[in-house]
Amino acid sequence: MNSLTLWFHKIGSPRTFYRIAGAVAPWCYGAALALGAVGLYGGLVLAPTDYQQGDAYRIIFIHVPCAWMGLFAYIFMAANAFIALVWRIKLSEILSMASAPVGAAFTFITLVTGSLWGKPMWGTWWTWDARLTSELVLLFLYLGVIGLYHAIEDRRQAARAAGFLALIGIVNLPIVHFSVNWWNTLHQGSTVRLLGPSKIDAAMLWPLLTMALATHLYFFGSLLLRTRIGLLELDGGKDWARSIALGESHERAGARTHG
Amino acid sequence: MKSGTTFAACAALIRRDLTLIWRRRGDALNPILFALIVVALFPLALGPEPENLRRIAAGVVFVAILLAGLLALDTLFRGDYEDGSLEQLVLSPHPLSLLLACKIAVHWLTTALPLIAVAPLLGELLHQSEAVRWVLPTALLLATPLLSLIGAVCVALTVGMQRSGMLLALLVLPLYVPVLIFGAGACNAAQIGLPYAAPLLWLGAALVLALVLAPLACAAALRISLS
Numbered sequence: 001m002n003s004l005t006l007w008f009h010k011i012g013s014p015r016t017f018y019r020i021a022g023a024v025a026p027w028c029y030g031a032a033l034a035l036g037a038v039g040l041y042g043g044l045v046l047a048p049t050d051y052q053q054g055d056a057y058r059i060i061f062i063h064v065p066c067a068w069m070g071l072f073a074y075i076f077m078a079a080n081a082f083i084a085l086v087w088r089i090k091l092s093e094i095l096s097m098a099s100a101p102v103g104a105a106f107t108f109i110t111l112v113t114g115s116l117w118g119k120p121m122w123g124t125w126w127t128w129d130a131r132l133t134s135e136l137v138l139l140f141l142y143l144g145v146i147g148l149y150h151a152i153e154d155r156r157q158a159a160r161a162a163g164f165l166a167l168i169g170i171v172n173l174p175i176v177h178f179s180v181n182w183w184n185t186l187h188q189g190s191t192v193r194l195l196g197p198s199k200i201d202a203a204m205l206w207p208l209l210t211m212a213l214a215t216h217l218y219f220f221g222s223l224l225l226r227t228r229i230g231l232l233e234l235d236g237g238k239d240w241a242r243s244i245a246l247g248e249s250h251e252r253a254g255a256r257t258h259g
Numbered sequence: 260m261k262s263g264t265t266f267a268a269c270a271a272l273i274r275r276d277l278t279l280i281w282r283r284r285g286d287a288l289n290p291i292l293f294a295l296i297v298v299a300l301f302p303l304a305l306g307p308e309p310e311n312l313r314r315i316a317a318g319v320v321f322v323a324i325l326l327a328g329l330l331a332l333d334t335l336f337r338g339d340y341e342d343g344s345l346e347q348l349v350l351s352p353h354p355l356s357l358l359l360a361c362k363i364a365v366h367w368l369t370t371a372l373p374l375i376a377v378a379p380l381l382g383e384l385l386h387q388s389e390a391v392r393w394v395l396p397t398a399l400l401l402a403t404p405l406l407s408l409i410g411a412v413c414v415a416l417t418v419g420m421q422r423s424g425m426l427l428a429l430l431v432l433p434l435y436v437p438v439l440i441f442g443a444g445a446c447n448a449a450q451i452g453l454p455y456a457a458p459l460l461w462l463g464a465a466l467v468l469a470l471v472l473a474p475l476a477c478a479a480a481l482r483i484s485l486s
Contacts, residue, residue, distance in 0.1 A: 164479065164483055180440065182440070183440040
């Protein structure tokens with residue numbers, strides 16, 4: 001076994017990953033908070049007002065990064081589900097299932113901010129536009145995966161079944177996107193389009209990219225913490241998990257006697 | 260022990276499934292009654308004006324048949340799971356995907372085909388337009404096997420669960436979206452005099468793809484949930 005494979009196996013073991021995730025997650029959260037603050041300041045204060053949409057366009061600094069993350073989290077989930085199904089890696093099962101609620105939350109935020117923007121711009125909270133519809137289907141796919149994961153008693157079997165559903169979903173997602181586009185263009189002549197990324201001004205672009213980076217970091221921070229809990233649940237009977245649980249209760253007991 | 264040929268196994272499975280359904284042939288009426296009632300609810304809710312109903316006729320019939328099929332999906336593996344014969348299928352030396360394809364085919368024949376047969380009647384209840392009369396059954400003929408195949412994969416994932424009805428709907432309906440769009444889209448295009456061949460051809464292409472891939476996926480899903 002060469003050193004790279006060895007390193008991979010080592011980092012993939014629940015015990016090591018638990019420790020590393022605990023060390024990395026606070027840094028992810030901290031960096032996400034700092035970048036988010038910079039990005040929001042840049043987007044909400046420094047960026048110029050749009051000549052057509054006024055200040056209402058500023059919601060894209062939350063909306064667009066969240067929409068990207070909704071897709072990114074789904075791809076991340078499906079890739080990990082694939083690894084889990086093919087190579088039976090326990091860690092990938094948990095990573096895959098841990099990314100589902102975060103991705104669903106991002107997709108939900110995308111839909112909410114989109115409809116908040118739609119009310120002043122389009123004059124309606126919701127319209128059966130192609131993008132909105134496929135985003136809604138994406139949310140349902142997430143909820144299906146989460147629902148299936150929690151409906152099965154055995155954790156590993158649940159992760160495999162839900163991961164399989166995530167893989168079916170990723171095959172279906174481009175088809176949904178294509179069909180919804182086709183459906184919409186058949187019925188509706190004019191569609192309101194979001195700003196094209198190429199047409200965006202540099203003063204608006206850098207806060208957007210900063211926010212995208214911040215949401216990525218937040219995603220990984222949240223993912224790592226969720227994975228830690230998942231690992232503890234799965235390996236609850238093993239020595240390393242027990243010693244952590246005992247250590248924490250000792251610390252708590254110690255704190256109680258001292259305080 | 261010597262096992263028979265794969266062809267004989269498939270034939271035996273089809274004969275067995277058909278016999279079981281024939282012995283409970285009253286149940287086969289349930290999806291039809293369900294679709295009939297769902298369609299009958301629309302005039303009650305929207306008012307009896309023929310013009311209004313004509314506009315939505317094809318879409319309503321499509322959705323009613325889709326929902327009836329969704330409710331019927333639950334019976335695909337339930338009986339076999341409860342009496343243990345599903346596990347025997349998984350253990351048999353024949354390719355599981357082929358055996359499952361036979362089961363799905365029988366299920367489609369006995370639940371979806373009767374629904375397609377009553378589709379013209381359902382359409383007439385809603386005063387469907389002349390143009391849709393042939394397009395709707397054609398679209399259903401292409402769409403319902405697709406729905407059965409996609410649904411079978413999701414049923415295989417939820418197979419050992421106690422109350423899987425709502426969850427199954429949550430899993431299946433997002434995957435049904437493209438089928439509904441193309442199927443109902445063909446009918447709507449025909450209704451306003453546009454060419455409707457393209458969506459039907461898309462449905463056909465998707466059906467060919469699903470015929471090959473869905474039984475394989477169904478077998479993989481079943482192995483996961485029976486492991």
